[in-house]
Structures are given as structure tokens and as C-alpha cells.
Amino acid sequence: MSDFDRREALGLFATSAAAGLSGTSTAAASPRSSDRIRLENEKPGTSDWQLTYTKFDGAAKFRQSLIEGYCDRMSVMAGETLSVQVSTREPTPVSLEIYRLGYYQGLGGRHLLTIGPKPGKPQPTPPVGPMRLRECRWEPTFQVAIPKDWPSGVYLGKLTATKHRYQSYVIFIVKDDRPCDFLFQCSTNTWQAYNKWPENHSLYDNDRTDRKPLVSGVRASFDRPFAKYPQVVDNPQSLGSGEFLLFEYPFAYWIEQNGYDVSYCSNEDVAVGGAEFITRAKTFLSIGHDEYWARPQYDACMKAVQAGVNFGFFSGNAVCFVTKLMPSSEGRANRIIERVGRYGGVQHAEEPWMADLPEHGPNEALLMGARTVIPFNGSGDWICTKPEHWLFAGTGMKAGDRIPGLVGWEHHGNPAEIPGLEIVAEGSTWNSGEQESHYTATIYPGPKGNTIFNAATIFWAQALSSPPGHWVPYVHFGKSHGVDRRVQKMTSNLFDRWKASDSRS
Template identity: 50%
Template sequence: MKPAPPNSPRMNRRQFIATTGSLAVSAQIGAPSSASAGAASDVIPRENARPGTRDWMLTKTGIDPKTKYRCPWIEGYCSRTSVRAGGKISFHVSTNPPSPFTIDLYRTGYYGGTGGRHVLSLGSFKGVTQPDPPIGPNRLRECQWEPCTELTIPDDWVSGVYVGKLTSEREGWQSYVIFIVRDDRRADFLFQCSDTTWQAYNRWPDQFALYDDGKDKWYCGPGVDVSFDRPYGKYCQILDAPLSTGSGSWFLWEFPFAYWMEAQGYDVSYISNLDTHADAKGLLRAKGFLSIGHDEYYSIEMYDHLKAAVAAGVNACFFSGDTCWGRIDPRPSTRGTPNRIFSRIDAFGPCLPGADSWAGSNKFPYQTPSEADLIGARNAPPVTGGAAWTCTLPNHWIFAGTGMKKGEGIPGLVGWEWMGMPADIPGLEVVSTGMTRNGSKGPKGEGVYAATIYPGPKKNIVFNAATCWWGDGLSEPPGYVRPKVYTEPRGVDVRAQRITSNILDHIKHGTHTP
């Protein structure tokens, strides 16, 4: 990454870490500390004051070229997507060839810029080669591997996203397993991990994502099942990141946002998409709900639960793109564990011109409400593309302290999928909009994104950033790989940080800077 020129809003990772200190980003980069403002809880600042390490990062991993996505030398999955303290989770690991292995568990966060804290070592375990699952109905690949161990989550583990670094002792190969520790405390913010989307794009063991019907390269219709009972293969879109194998797309899209939030000391608790699906009351324990990165797949229960939470006064922020496009149907595994299998059964909202050309999309009933009624905007074809994130309402409070003028943009921040077509909701404002381009010739390659904000019924707000790449403007954690397609975001930007802190502080305190 090239150094930022004088007076540039960009900042590279070393500059960012140098100015953040141990907990809070300084005023120099435009993001006031929530911790210093008297946070309701000091759980996150206290956690991040503990010793951190970069040992959570993989150092030796590889991909079997015959499969393109898997690391057969060592790979695994967890029995649950999220678990409370006191709950049990099991780890299911295969090594081929058989090798003894260890599991080192880390909580990801800020930790003085290291990105993680080591919490537990497990093993050594014998290691066996576990069987590849047969191809089931609707191309389901559901592993029924034996667990190597079961863990009861300690009571003092703070809510967060945890990774288990798997290391084979025979040749040193590594990959991850990933899970969320959730809690039930009142918190300022609920950070929803987009793990149904992680799983939808998981092609393990080779071509068995939600997008693989055995015929079309990118199938977008119903009739394909995927299971959480399998390892996460290497991510299959936008980035070539084998050092994140096994972690879904956490490190690619959501981690920069979480890293920045924890550096600020914001009071945040983490949940899975499936917690939003199964625990409607749990959403009411927070002032604000956060959707981050690439958050494409929702059940109708998720949609209804979030609509009800907004109606009850919870603020909702969609710092994400391609959000709530595909409707899924979480259901039990073949062994009866809840919410381990899902398929794509519909798309949210009526079909739009352009979307009808996607393979399989003509098979949907289109009987699901529009995502725009929740988020404030739709997934508008051509859906893909990039642009600068351009200010349209410079006097709006979200731009306070940014110095942004009408028509001024944050280069490359919109991508690679975005939201458009603002909803007809009373009081909705378009705070940023512009033309997107995806490289195709003619109007098929152009679209119009729209970032929006609208008032809820109890002085709450719903904000839509309209881009998958918002986190790139907030931080560049260790190991981060910058995306580049259609546009390339430019990294840490004081304006993106300030807009984010304006919104989060408004939610936290119920007021904003005039």
C-alpha cells in the first residue's frame, strides 16, 4: 500500500496503529472514543486491554488444486455457529494423511493492533482422515465426522468471534474453525456476523456452494441445499485469500469493522445470522443492530424479527451491500440439530428487470416482502459495480465534522455489490448516491446506488450504507487483503470513520451533533 500524501484522508495500517494507542483512535483521524464518553459497559475496553498476539494468523496453508477450495491436510468445522458461556461446542477435524494436531483458540478483536488474544490450547489429538460425505438430495454435502473434543465455554469468555487455529504436527499445515461466543447482556450494539452468506458461498469440497446446481457456474435459483456441518473452504469470490481458509469470510469483510469498533471501546456484543433467525427477543437488548459487509441471505424470520425490533425502537444500521436478497429456510440437520441446513427458496421483493436473466431466478415464486421496506433500498440490477461514496446532503448530521461538500466522494468505497432504488418510506433521506459501473459496455453495466437513512417510530433510525466495502474505510487489521474489482477502495479514511462514529454515537447517546 502506497503512503498517503500530505493532507490525504488515507492512512496505512502502520500509521493507523501508531495513532490509535491501546484502545481509542485519536481525534487526529477523526473518530472520538466511545470509551472516553462514558460507555455503559466497559466489557470491551477491559477485554482489549489484555495481552494480544498475532499468533492467531496462519503461517502454512495450502489448497488442493484438484478441488480449488479445500485444504485436506487439515480441515474442520464446529457443531454450532454460536454458543453462550456455559454451553458446549464440539470440534470435528480431519487430517489427510492422518497426523496428530492441535487447536489453539483465539478471540479476534483489537488488542493494541495485534488483532487477537490467545484464550486456550487444546490437544494434541491423534488425527484421522474422516470420510467425505456423499452427495445427497439437492447436492447436499453434510459431514457426520466424529468430534475430536467437546468444550464447555468458560464463563469469563467475552462475546466475540473466535477462531481455532488447527495445526497438523506431521507437516505443519494449518487452517481455521470459527464460531461466535454470544451473551444475553444489554449492550449498545449487536454485531451480526453474516455467516449464512459465508456458508452460501462455501464451495467445500469443490463445487458445492448454494450457487452450484451441477449445470450453471453461478446458479441463482432454488433446489440446492448447503450444510453448516462441513469445513469452510477458501473463499471463492473477489479475493484469493488461502490464509483465511476455514474462517468463512469473517476476515475479508466484517473484521475491519469489528477491529475498529473495539479500538474505539464501543460496547458491542456479537451474534450469528441464525441468532437473529431464532431469537427475536434477543434483538431488543441492544440500542443498535449492525449488519456488516456482505449480508445477502435472510430467512423470513430474520426479516420479521428485525422489522419488529425497529418498531420497538431498536436502531438498525446496514453497513453492508447485497443485503437481504435471497430468502433461505434454515432447518435441522439429518441428526436433528436445529438450523444446520438451508436452501434458497425465494428472493426478497418482486423481480426487477435484469435479475430475471440470472440462472434459476425464474423459478422463484416472488412472494416475499421487499428488502427495501426494512433497509431503505433494494438490490437493484446490475447489483455489481463500484463508485465513490458521494455526499448529497452535506448539512445532514451524519456528515458533521467531515468537512464533506455536496458532490465530494470517498473514492472506491462503493463496491462490489450495492443497494439502490430508495424505498417510499416517510422521512427517508438519500445521503449518498451516484452512478456505478462494472466494466460492461452500455447501460447494462451501469446502475445507481443509494445510501439512505429513515426515522423509526420511537426516535430510532435505520441507516443503509449501500456497500459491502464500508469496513475498508475504517481499518486495516493484520492480515487484511484489500478487495479490488470494478473499483478499489483506498483504505482508512477519516471521513468514513467520522460518519460511522457520528451514527454509532447518535445511537449510543440518542443525540447527534447539529
């Protein structure tokens, strides 16, 4: 740990103590309903939320211009109004069906609302702006008043054109401010960072002659549809839904199947809401591919750890890039993102891919216990190293036992020098270039009896459940074997301990 990182940690801990996080928040005054998600999932479900017909453009191969749309916000409170902008290649009536995703008797979703048909029309593909920004200014097609009884969750809007059979999604989160056991942060910044809509306009596409993909000076707007996800898993269901169905949905499905008390939010909600937004929960969850974090988001989470909140990083490549949140050209807050720095600074081995990232963030391992390592992608088995730890109770795992293919495609290693930190699994990964890397899954104690777990893989969710519409990814000649009872048991060991604890100040 560098002197800079030690100073950062001490400074954040001191700030946490001085901030008085025990003060009353809006959430503390809200009524608690720990059975809300369990009761919600007893309502009738349907598998009709899935897209049936998709078709992609020829040149812009990740886009479907026949029908596409986006929401004016990634998250809303119940009682607020959401605007949905839709474009169709030719004029046609368009309908919007809204579903909440969950377990719902194994069907994965519940139908809540149908709006339309309403007139759909072509809306302009925006020109390339400064820093390769593609920012739509489409007219609203639907205004959705979110009913006050809609629970927090991830919601899909299925768009369907009357004149042809093709469909696509829009996606949004209904958030709340109530006390809860688990706060599930969706990796919305990362969804947008990898969004290539309309052609090649993600944060990874630039005009540099050296072709380095991880640089500053490139921006991405939330005011555009989500194209089909471009790597690792070729699932048409990602059209309009970001990365949620690919890397996060199996975890949400498992949580709701087991009746845990969970609330959902976006990356932006944490950055804006600060530590009080987190401390209403006993446990904070980072799931899947959670790469892009604004600095206020990191600071809020560090303060929440010091306040006694448990953390579960069931993710890989998490908290990697310092992300700047900026308003849209029309002044709406936090609608544009830019990669401006590397947490912990650019390592020498990362320089072939990264350049001119001016902002230095603290080492992410100070929060998570371990961090993104080089090589940063690959696949491998998750290998038990500490079978006597309570994490493994009831799994039957012994030292050296493996969970095949669970590590991928990006992972964490290089554990931090945190008192009491334990490595519970570690091993090697290999990528398609036959480069070897090393991952470490860690757990460490917080200052108030809380615990911080780092699974060190994006693919943890793949072993929890296989809901409708989900495809298991295959990458670098490695593949998760899907649902594994040992992963389910380790996760329930963590969740049950976290649920029973309440060490928050």
C-alpha cells in the same frame, strides 16, 4: 411500493404493537457491563492467531484436505460445550489454539486456550446428496467447554498438524443475552451460501442446463469446513473462517478499538431469538455481505425497528434472498440452508440469473431504506449529496465530494417511499461488463426517534481499519482506497448518536 409491500409493512407494524415488546426478557434481568469490551481489549494481544502455512488441493482448489475442520454450531453461550470435528489427509496429532478477535493493542487477537495435540485421522468426504448437499458426519476431535468468563465475540480456532506445518481455521461466535449498545450480526448464512467445499458445492453451483446460478433446489450444510472464499479477494486467511476476515473483521476491529459496547451473534440467532433478542440492544448492525436472511429474521428486525431500535446496514446485497433453515440429517436444528425466494420478488431484470424461487418476501427496502438493484454488482465512488446532514458533521465534506472506490462490489438503490427518508449519497457504479448501475445511501427516522442508516456498499468496513491479516479487495476494475478518516468520522457520528439514544419500548 407495491400494494403487497404496503400490506406487509402495515401488517408487521400492527403485529409489533400487539406483541407487547416492552415485556421482560431474559436479557433484561442480566447485569449490564458497558465497559466489558473496552476492558477486554486492554488484555495482552498477539498476532499469532493468523495462519502461517496453507496449501490447497489440486483439483479441489479451494480446499486443504491436509487439515480441515468445522464446529457443530456457529454460535454458543459461555458455559456451553462446542464440538470441533477435524479431518487430516494422513493420521497425525493435531492441536487447537483458540483466539478471540478484537483490537488488542493493534495485534487483532488474544490467545485464550490450547488443546492437544490429539489424534487426527482422515474422515470421509461425503457423497453428493439430494439437492447437491454435502453433509459431513465426522467424529468429534475436540470438545471445548466455553468458560463462563469468555465475552461475546468472534473466535478462531487454529488447527495445526504435528507431522507437517500446515494449518487451517474453524470459526465460531460466543453470544450472550445481556443488554448492550450494539448488536453485531455476523453474516453466517452468506458465508455458507458461498462455501464451495469440497469442490463446487455452494448455493451457486447446480446442474441446470440453463446455468442460472440463483435458483431453488440447492442446499448447503454447516456440517462441513469452510473452503477458501472463491471471489473478489484471494486471501488464504479465509480458509476455515468464512467471510468474516474479508468483509466484517475491519468493522469489529474498529468498534473494539474505540471501546464501544458490542455483542456478537449469527443470522440464526436473530431468526430463532426474535425481536426480544434484538431489543436488548440500542442498535443492530448488519456488516459486509449479508445476503441470506430467513423470513423470521426479517420479521424480528421489522418489529425491532418499530420498538425503537436503531439499525445500521453497513452492507451491500443485504436481505436479498429468503433463506430456509432446516435441521441436519441427524436432527440438529438450523444446519442446512436453501435459497427459496427473493425479497420483493424476482424483478424482470433479474430473470436472466434467477428462476423458480417460489417464496415471495416483502421488499427489503421497507426495512433498510434501499435494496439490491440491477446490475447488482460493480464499483464506484461514494458521493456526498446532503453535506448539511448531521451524518457529515466534522468530515469537511461538500456536495459532490467523493470517497474513491468505497462502493462495491454489490450495493443498494431504489429507495423506499418511507416518510422522512433522505438520500445522503448517490452515484453510478460500473462492472467489468461496462454495465452502469445506480446506488443510493439512505437514512430514515423510525417511529420512536430511532434512525435506520443504509451505507449501500459491502466495502464500508474497508475504510474503517486495516487490521492484521486483512487484504483490501479489488473487483470490477475498482478498489477501495483503504482507511478513510471521513468514513471513520461518519461512523462515529452514527455510533455516538445511537449510543446516547434509548428509544426502545
